[in-house]
Amino acid sequence: MTRHRLLFIALLIWALAMILPDFARVVRPLGSFGFYADSNGLIYDVRGPFESEDKSPAWQAGVRPGDRLDFSRMRCIPFDPYVCTSTITSVGGNEYVLPGRRTTIDLLPTATEGARDVTLIAVPRPTNWFARLVLLLDQFAGIAVILGAGWLVWTRPSRMTWGFFVYVIWYNPGQAYEFYAQLQRWPLLLLVQNALGSISQAVGYAGLLVFVMRAPTGSIQPQWERFEKAILALTPVVAVALMAAYGNSVGFHTELLTRVTILFGIIVSITAVAILLARRRTLSPKDNQRLRWVMWGCLIGLPAFVIADLNEYTTLLTNWNGFVMSEDIAGLLYLLNGVLCLFVVEAVRRDRVVSVAIPLRRVTLLALLMSVPALLLHQQAEHMHELVELPGWSWLGIGALVLFVIGRLHEWSVELADRFFNRALDKSAKEIGEALLRAKTPVEIDRLLSDGVLRALKLSSAATFRGTDTAFRRFENSAGWDDKAVRDLRISGAIMENLRQGEASRLDKSAATEAGFPSGLDMPILAVPAANRVHCFAVMLYGPHVSGTDIDSNEREMLVALGQNAADSYARAENEELRKTIAELKTAPGLQSGRA
Numbered sequence: 334m335t336r337h338r339l340l341f342i343a344l345l346i347w348a349l350a351m352i353l354p355d356f357a358r359v360v361r362p363l364g365s366f367g368f369y370a371d372s373n374g375l376i377y378d379v380r381g382p383f384e385s386e387d388k389s390p391a392w393q394a395g396v397r398p399g400d401r402l403d404f405s406r407m408r409c410i411p412f413d414p415y416v417c418t419s420t421i422t423s424v425g426g427n428e429y430v431l432p433g434r435r436t437t438i439d440l441l442p443t444a445t446e447g448a449r450d451v452t453l454i455a456v457p458r459p460t461n462w463f464a465r466l467v468l469l470l471d472q473f474a475g476i477a478v479i480l481g482a483g484w485l486v487w488t489r490p491s492r493m494t495w496g497f498f499v500y501v502i503w504y505n506p507g508q509a510y511e512f513y514a515q516l517q518r519w520p521l522l523l524l525v526q527n528a529l530g531s532i533s534q535a536v537g538y539a540g541l542l543v544f545v546m547r548a549p550t551g552s553i554q555p556q557w558e559r560f561e562k563a564i565l566a567l568t569p570v571v572a573v574a575l576m577a578a579y580g581n582s583v584g585f586h587t588e589l590l591t592r593v594t595i596l597f598g599i600i601v602s603i604t605a606v607a608i609l610l611a612r613r614r615t616l617s618p619k620d621n622q623r624l625r626w627v628m629w630g631c632l633i634g635l636p637a638f639v640i641a642d643l644n645e646y647t648t649l650l651t652n653w654n655g656f657v658m659s660e661d662i663a664g665l666l667y668l669l670n671g672v673l674c675l676f677v678v679e680a681v682r683r684d685r686v687v688s689v690a691i692p693l694r695r696v697t698l699l700a701l702l703m704s705v706p707a708l709l710l711h712q713q714a715e716h717m718h719e720l721v722e723l724p725g726w727s728w729l730g731i732g733a734l735v736l737f738v739i740g741r742l743h744e745w746s747v748e749l750a751d752r753f754f755n756r757a758l759d760k761s762a763k764e765i766g767e768a769l770l771r772a773k774t775p776v777e778i779d780r781l782l783s784d785g786v787l788r789a790l791k792l793s794s795a796a797t798f799r800g801t802d803t804a805f806r807r808f809e810n811s812a813g814w815d816d817k818a819v820r821d822l823r824i825s826g827a828i829m830e831n832l833r834q835g836e837a838s839r840l841d842k843s844a845a846t847e848a849g850f851p852s853g854l855d856m857p858i859l860a861v862p863a864a865n866r867v868h869c870f871a872v873m874l875y876g877p878h879v880s881g882t883d884i885d886s887n888e889r890e891m892l893v894a895l896g897q898n899a900a901d902s903y904a905r906a907e908n909e910e911l912r913k914t915i916a917e918l919k920t921a922p923g924l925q926s927g928r929a
Contacts, residue, residue: 475507
């Protein structure tokens with residue numbers, strides 16, 4: 334096993350180890366001391382995650398907004414485990430600690446009070462069933478994103494796939510609060526984790542930019558080579574700056590540096606989107622469609638992640654114009670980012686993709702189904718939790734039931750939306766089907782299945798190979814199939830056997846090349862039989878859309894249905910031809926004289 338594989342396995346284990354412990358939060362929430370302090374030690378909030386200040390341990394202990402931590406006494410040098418842990422868990426924004434954990438904070442003197450020590454005991458953070466459900470989905474999405482990106486590295490290692498993988502190690506929808514809360518027992522390990530996390534963030538920023546410059550093919554265009562080298566050279570500097578932001582643990586004020594690093598992350602996201610927009614017109618139609626998946630994944634997914642992160646780690650969105658973003662809404666934004674990260678995995682994994690409008694439509698429906706209860710019911714869910722005392726594990730069952738209902742609603746809404754957006758497709762299928770019923774000869778049927786379908790679906794190529802005594806043969810030229818293209822259908826035995834049994838088959842590049850089919854955008858990607866239960870009359874080969882997108886599932890169903898209708902038309906045409914032949918034989922002079 335190569336060192337790159339060993340490094341990959343180590344990073345994969347580390348990435349999963351950070352988010353897997355948060356499944357515990359589904360049944361047992363973490364605790365909070367009830368105050369937030371910035372990286373300069375200024376306490377700006379003493380309510381914390383609680384509904385009111387009087388439920389906050391910090392408020393109850395006399396801590397007030399404007400108090401400042403005394404960094405001369407709260408620091409990790411000289412090292413004291415208790416003091417170091419108290420310092421790390423007190424600064425830098427949102428705090429998650431183990432319930433019942435004790436900490437002591439040292440406060441500087443104020444105009445009304447002298448210097449004092451305040452001991453706090455963490456109490457469980459408030460939560461509700463919907464927040465638990467969203468957390469559960471976030472964790473599953475985080476695992477899926479990490480494994481998906483890891484699979485790309487394992488199967489097709491390159492700078493592109495490595496860039497995406499190192500990005501999602503840190504920037505995925507899975508949450509790691511439980512992991513960090515457990516590490517607070519060993520402050521030295523927590524300091525090491527913070528340093529590794531800073532390096533991972535910096536490498537993740539670089540990985541994202543390298544990825545968007547190379548996606549989806551893995552190659553880089555000449556105009557981006559210098560920029561890629563500059564990004565890689567800047568990565569160590571960014572890593573050092575991110576590590577320096579943790580300087581408050583040794584007594585330094587780092588709020589300004591923390592804000593700069595947050596701003597830098599936003600700039601990286603904007604730059605990634607700008608690069609994708611600049612590359613739209615520089616790829617082939619097929620690869621441009623794959624890039625559109627990546628582009629829309631970043632256009633929606635990156636802002637969703639940034640907004641959720643700003644809400645979790647800064648005060649910018651905590652209370653803006655009277656709006657308070659709850660934990661479940663932030664979790665939904667993380668979930669949206671995770672789903673769109675899977676868009677990126679699919680765009681790299683697949684050689685050809687369907688129109689990005691189809692998955693975007695389905696993600697939008699899912700987001701609407703999830704956001705309605707988040708916006709309207711999260712307060713009621715919390716009150717219900719207070720009224721109905723149930724053990725923590727029971728909320729898993731409630732969450733599973735809600736997830737099942739949402740899944741069924743999503744399935745129904747997708748079907749309804751497809752029916753609405755596929756009206757033109759249904760109309761074309763009906764028109765071609767009626768034309769097949771009126772067709773009198775096999776040649777007419779051939780043309781309807783090739784030229785008719787090609788015009789209706791705007792495909793790049795289409796051809797009909799009709800069965801003869803010895804093989805399936807193409808009798809006429811059509812779009813993408815000229816005189817130089819093969820006349821007899823020669824494809825692998827397994828695919829041919831499926832077609833004879835009436836099953837449509839996808840054609841990969843190797844099978845199409847081996848059979849001598851047209852190349853490039855005209856290369857067929859789907860073979861559909863015109864067959865009934867006993868006989869296969871013809872095989873139709875269809876290329877992608879002229880835009881480069883793949884044939885989607887609804888279009889495939891239409892083509893399969895047309896193939897079944899065409900089988901009846903071919904059988905009827907053959908019967909008519911047979912009747913004519915019999916009639917001609919009956920009236921032939923030789924036959925009449927023989928009868929006489």
